[in-house]
Amino acid sequence: MEITTVKKKPSLLLHICCAGCGAFVSQELKEQYNLSLFFYNPNIYPESEYTKRELEVKDIAKKYKIPLITEDYHHNKWLLDIKGLETEPEKGKRCYKCYKYRMIKVAQKAKVLEFDFFSTTLSVSPFKIYQYIKKIGDELAEEHSLGFHDQDYKKKDGFKKASKLSRDLNLYRQNYCGCEFSRNEK
Numbered sequence: 001m002e003i004t005t006v007k008k009k010p011s012l013l014l015h016i017c018c019a020g021c022g023a024f025v026s027q028e029l030k031e032q033y034n035l036s037l038f039f040y041n042p043n044i045y046p047e048s049e050y051t052k053r054e055l056e057v058k059d060i061a062k063k064y065k066i067p068l069i070t071e072d073y074h075h076n077k078w079l080l081d082i083k084g085l086e087t088e089p090e091k092g093k094r095c096y097k098c099y100k101y102r103m104i105k106v107a108q109k110a111k112v113l114e115f116d117f118f119s120t121t122l123s124v125s126p127f128k129i130y131q132y133i134k135k136i137g138d139e140l141a142e143e144h145s146l147g148f149h150d151q152d153y154k155k156k157d158g159f160k161k162a163s164k165l166s167r168d169l170n171l172y173r174q175n176y177c178g179c180e181f182s183r184n185e186k
Contacts, residue, residue, distance in 0.1 A: 009033055015119065023162070030064075038109060042102075043078050060169075096129070
């Protein structure tokens, strides 16, 4: 009698900044990982914008049958964390602190829920600094004894592919990163 073993896919908690990036990256990772999505973005302003993005993410999770975890909206706590960096330019120290703020939460959540890996869709955007994301992810992976799925999704036309998928799925496409400071720069 021949015994066949099935290798279990590792689990990954994927932080999603918006539905377009989440739809694209989740399709890239679903064959490799047992995937769950995590929507945590207290940087988004105003709250109506946050709600609009959260509803789109819920629709994507349902459409692709991927479990979704959400956290409550606490914009004022995020503002306290980035205090003093409000006038920093886009891609500056404020953005680094913002990435870290959200990635800490996803790593903590992944650890508590016993995921093998965590990652983020932040690197899809051409307005995000991949080197910041990699540095933060690597540090948090070591700190929490987790794997960090490290990928610059801008490579190989990832942003273009995510944008096309968003159009094909008729998803909402925001015209600024999320916080009031990036909104004011637009």
